[in-house]
Amino acid sequence: MAKEKKGIRLEHISKIYKDPKTKQDFYAVHDVSLNIEPGSFATLLGPSGCGKTTILRMIAGFESPDEGEIYLGDEAINALTPNKRDTAMVFQSYALLPHYNIFDNVSYGLKLRKMDKETIKKKVTDILGLVGLEGMEARMTNQLSGGQQQRVALARALVLEPGVLLFDEPLSNLDAKLRVTMRTEIRRIQQEAGITAVYVTHDQSEAMAISDKVIIMEKGVMAQMGTPQEIYYHPNSEFVADFIGEANFLKGKLKSVSGGVGHFDIAGGSADIQADGHAAGGEYTLVLRPEAAVVADSGQLPCKVVLSCFMGSYQNYHVMVGDALVRITDFNPKNKKIYKEGDQAFVKFDPSSVHIL
Ligand code: ATP
Secondary structure, three states: OOOOOOOEEEEEEEEEEEOOOOOOEEEEEEEEEEEEOOOOEEEEEOOOOOOHHHHHHHHHOOOOOOEEEEEEOOEEOOOOOHHHOOEEEEOOOOOOOOOOEHHHHHHHHHHHOOOOHHHHHHHHHHHHHHOOOOOOOOOEHHHOOHHHHHHHHHHHHHOOOOOEEEEEOOOOOOOHHHHHHHHHHHHHHHHHHOOEEEEEEOOHHHHHHHOOEEEEEEOOEEEEEEOHHHHHHOOOOHHHHHHOOOOEEEEEEEEEEEOOEEEEEEOOEEEEEEOOOOOOOOEEEEEEOHHHEEEEOOOOEEEEEEEEEEOOOEEEEEEEEOOEEEEEEEEOOOOOOOOOOOOEEEEEEOHHHOEEO
16 A cells, blocks of 8 residues: 555664753654664654654654654654654544544545545545544544544544554553554555554554564663563563563672583572673573563572562462562462462572573
8 A cells, every 4th residue: 555665764863852841952863773664663662752753753853853864764853853854643633624524534645645535535534444433434533433533633644645654652542451452553554554653652562563673762762672572582682681571680709601501509599590791700690581480399599588479360479589589470379389478489580581681
């Protein structure tokens, strides 16, 4: 449906704003370079104020970078106004015309382009089918549910057949259950339309569920970009590990390495962990995900249970490994031995699940 899939390239992009309080200039976005493949779904993820919306607005042309160049396909687009860029934005607030029906809202941009009536009708009908609103042309937009309004907003952007679709936290006004439904829908529609999408959210599960690539932002700087699996299993910093999912951080001393396997001393215990490229003698931070470990009668790290709580699908443990608190989610505990507060036990894990920072 889209004319042409276009990739996006950011080369050393920076944006400087003036802090309204201190009147000092600061980098809201600093030296960000990245490449979004044509037809892929990329999500900008990070805490409030990290610069993700600013990046999206620079791609759309609502803001211009102070440094660097943005490319859409092969074209440098810094100098183009938003309406000259082959992009369309879906907003958090939907920005629908309230006293008009769905047809008028979706066809608005096509009418501005002076398309003939028959073509407009066909395009609107096709797009409403794609977003699951077939036959609803005559419904007024102020009589729609939040989810339906979001679909209209999406249809209105898609009908213009942009090379790139931009989303600014499009689901934040919806309740939790509808968010989950709509994110799946957005992903389906993006794939069916075969369009490049850039999506802003601060919700990590949303980002994981819909993205080909996740771009983690921290204070204006790109902390990491990768597939959800790369980011989850191979975070490059404590910030990323902590932001995506839950993480335990253990300090380990690498005593020796042989055949790529490192022998670590960790708070009264020891573990052999794949340690290619790491030097013996160093202190490292090890990332252990709560679901990658269990509490057991034997294992790598002696521990003391300080919390044991039944959560239905899992047993939630907090254990002390030396003076480090380690959280463990032991799934499907029905027929397993349950440890109580005060028990001495071991943390047991598959060494391939541990990531060395
Ligand atoms: P949120 O999730 O809260 O929307 P964000 O990651 O999208 O956050 P941005 O909106 O990109 O963050 O803002 C990045 C930084 O730039 C913030 O510190 C914000 O206060 C600041 N900022 C944004 N727009 C302006 C502006 N027009 N003038 C001055 N500072 C701005």
